[in-house]
Amino acid sequence: MYMQESFNTPLRWQSFFFLLNVKLKDLRYAGLPMLAMFIAGSICTVIGVLAGYFITQPQHHDIQQSYAVAGMYTGTYTGGSVNLNAVALQYGVNKEGTLFAAINAVDNIVGTTWIMITLVLPSFLQKFFPREKKLSGLSSDISGQEAVNKISFGKEEVTVPGISILLALGFGSLFLSNLLSQYIPQIPSILTLTTLALILAQIPFIQKINGARVMGYFLVLVFLAVIGAFCDFKALSQSGDVAGLLLLWVSILIIIHGVLIFFIGGLFKQDWDLISIASNANVGGTATAAVCAASLGRKDLELPGLLAASVGNAAGTYLGIMVAELLK
Known part of the structure; x- marks a missing residue:
């Protein structure tokens, strides 16, 4: 029980605290395109x-809970690794230290490669298929930098209260x-927690409280330390077949994602830049969207990408669990 909680508590809370920064009213700055x-x-x-x-058939190649892994990759390539961790928590994949480490390693390799590609692909496509670069229409009462500051990951003044x-x-x-999941077990507790965080994030009083992002990052570090403590590196080094299959699976995923979104x-x-930043926001999340735009x-696309x-x-968590349940 203690080991389970040592995995679950920081993972649940990091998702909760990160979501406290999602302000739905700011979506008006993102723009329809x-x-x-x-x-x-x-x-x-x-x-x-x-x-x-369906191409790699991971369920037949010693990948336990392959449906959950599908949900994890859906989540992480919808809006970042926070979703991967949340889906992992729902299905207990995070307790399989070696498999979870392999999943994250493949995610980092393929995700980073695609992020680098999105930085050079727009200029290449612009040469052969020219597109007019339309400036994003931010509201006239807010400058581009002010808009970015509303959501960017700058310094936070953290207080004890x-x-x-x-x-x-x-x-x-x-x-x-947890209480709701006992009475309605059909609703995953992580979805209830996600929904509560999104509701709280829209309350003006909550929006004025600094420190949610800091708490989220701190708990990410705690979670990674716990995962590292229970990861069998000898087993990981011997899991070449599993890691190779995961690499093939995610490579197919990212190729299809990239070809389809640009098509x-x-x-x-x-605008090719806009498409690239949107894809970057899917794959890298808030951590890379603004960097890609810059x-x-x-x-002009930093704020829309961040939003x-x-x-x-x-x-991402909702979508990831939906895919996992579909394949279960």
């Missing part, structure tokens, strides 16, 4: 996960989600 391409990218991710699943309130919210929400965007004459010289990624943070 970015949101449309992001949603298209999420659908492309699901198609890629399912195609890779603020941390105390956040901890109280975390304990209370965790208690309510759909190109079909609707969308690297492409598109300051699209924040939608992925919110929706």
Whole structure:
């Protein structure tokens, strides 16, 4: 029981605290083209996960709970690794230290490779298929930098009262989600916790409390330490077949995602930079979306990319569990 809680508690809380930064009212700054391409990218991710699943047949190659792994990759390539961890928690994959380490290693390898590709692909496509670069239409009452500062990961002034309130919210929400799962076991407790976090994030008083992001990152480190403590490195080094199959699966996933999102965007004459940033928001989440926009010289797309990624943070867990249940 203690080992289970040592895995579950930091993982549940990191998702909760990260989601406290998702302000749905700010979606008006994202713009319809970015949101449309992001949603298209999420659908492309699901198609890629399912195609890779049926091609590689991981359930027949010693990958336990392959349906859950499919949900994890759906979540992480919808809006970042927070979703991968949340889905892993729901199905207990995080307690399989060696498998979980292999899943994360493949995610990092393929995800990083695709993020690098999204930085150079727009200029290549622009040479052969020129597109007009349309500036994102931010509201006239807010500058681009001010808009980015509203959601970017800058410095936070953390106070003891603020941390105390956040901890109280975390304990209370965790208690309510566990209580509801006892009475309605059909609803996964992680989805209840995710929903509570999203509701709380829209309350003005909660939005003024600093420290949620810091708490989230701190708990990520705690979680990684716990995973590392229970990871069998000898077994990991000998799991070449499993790691190789996961690498093939995720490579198929990302190729299908990339080809489809750029094809759909190109079909609707969308700006290549915008498509690239939307895909980056899917694969890398909030951590890389703004960096991608800045690297492409598109300051006007930093905020839309960040906001699209924040939608992925919110929706990825739901989508991941939906795919896992579909394949279960």
